[in-house]
Amino acid sequence: MHITFNRVSANYQLGPIKRANILTDLSAEVKPGSFTAVIGPTGAGKSSLLKLINGLLLPSVGEVSVGEVVFTSKASKQALKQVRKRVGMAFQFPEHQLFAETVYEDLAFGPRNFHMTDSEIDATVKHVCQLTGIDQSLLERSPFSLSGGQQRRVAIAGILATKPDILVLDEPAAGLDPAAKKQILEMLSNLHRTEKLTTLMVTHDMDDVVHYADDVIVMAEGQIKAHLDVRSLFADQDLLDRYQLDVPTALSLQQQLEQAKGERLNNRSLTLTELADNLIEEGWV
Numbered sequence: 064m065h066i067t068f069n070r071v072s073a074n075y076q077l078g079p080i081k082r083a084n085i086l087t088d089l090s091a092e093v094k095p096g097s098f099t100a101v102i103g104p105t106g107a108g109k110s111s112l113l114k115l116i117n118g119l120l121l122p123s124v125g126e127v128s129v130g131e132v133v134f135t136s137k138a139s140k141q142a143l144k145q146v147r148k149r150v151g152m153a154f155q156f157p158e159h160q161l162f163a164e165t166v167y168e169d170l171a172f173g174p175r176n177f178h179m180t181d182s183e184i185d186a187t188v189k190h191v192c193q194l195t196g197i198d199q200s201l202l203e204r205s206p207f208s209l210s211g212g213q214q215r216r217v218a219i220a221g222i223l224a225t226k227p228d229i230l231v232l233d234e235p236a237a238g239l240d241p242a243a244k245k246q247i248l249e250m251l252s253n254l255h256r257t258e259k260l261t262t263l264m265v266t267h268d269m270d271d272v273v274h275y276a277d278d279v280i281v282m283a284e285g286q287i288k289a290h291l292d293v294r295s296l297f298a299d300q301d302l303l304d305r306y307q308l309d310v311p312t313a314l315s316l317q318q319q320l321e322q323a324k325g326e327r328l329n330n331r332s333l334t335l336t337e338l339a340d341n342l343i344e345e346g347w348v
């Protein structure tokens with residue numbers, strides 16, 4: 064499903080009169096079915112950009128389109144309702160929003176709000192368990208008795224139970240150990256592929272960008288500074304330097320190797336584009 068930002072600015076209310084400008088003149092088109100990483104330094108406005116997509120933050124100027132729903136500063140309740148049905152949003156630490164006595168009840172909450180019948184709810188719960196690898200034996204357990212990785216799975220499954228077309232994730236692997244982090248990100252990548260979910264993910268980890276994303280939005284100072292495919296990002300040394308973006312471990316290793324080789328042979332080093340092509344050929348990326 065298409066997402067478009069058209070000359071959008073946004074601010075937060077700081078008091079009865081005072082407002083803080085947070086996002087300025089954003090324009091971008093997110094391709095349907097793409098997996099887009101949103102990167103940039105702390106305070107760049109990444110989370111605020113995600114909140115624009117489901118109308119948690121409204122534009123002060125400009126318009127946001129999600130599929131055929133278009134909304135501005137004067138979004139109607141109806142438009143916001145439609146958009147929230149389409150966009151599943153996982154905030155940082157989504158497991159903090161688990162609340163029910165059993166995993167089943169947590170997963171059934173969204174479908175119940177959408178007035179599904181009991182048998183539809185049952186089928187949906189089973190389906191999202193399959194999608195997210197939650198064993199049926201966990202359904203009667205308290206979500207609070209599960210491991211951190213399992214809780215995060217349940218929280219994401221609860222979002223999927225509302226059948227969104229778009230999944231918006233704010234650092235979905237934050238705070239997990241490396242094994243659980245890999246499991247969650249692999250699961251999200253599979254969901255994106257098999258369920259054709261347009262996915263946006265805020266991350267600070269450039270290895271995740273390389274492994275999972277097709278496209279990247281680079282944010283700084285409340286603006287979109289670049290929107291490009293992953294290969295073009297890592298081929299653009301100026302852009303990486305300007306926004307102090309790390310290069311992924313594999314690329315950095317290869318650069319160091321090539322530099323050592325170049326020095327040894329007194330030959331030219333490979334360009335970043337050639338290195339990126341090498342890595343893709345060798346299956347690193």
Ligand SMILES: Nc1ncnc2c1ncn2[C@@H]1O[C@H](COP(=O)(O)OP(=O)(O)OP(=O)(O)O)[C@@H](O)[C@H]1O
Pocket residue numbers: 075076077083085103104105106107108109110111112
């Ligand atoms: N509810 C709010 N009220 C006022 N200011 C806010 C609010 N939420 C965020 N801000 C401010 O908006 C700016 C952008 O914040 P945002 O959380 O979107 O950045 P971010 O790039 O996601 O940062 P991080 O990587 O640290 O999560 C920051 O200066 C932040 O302090």
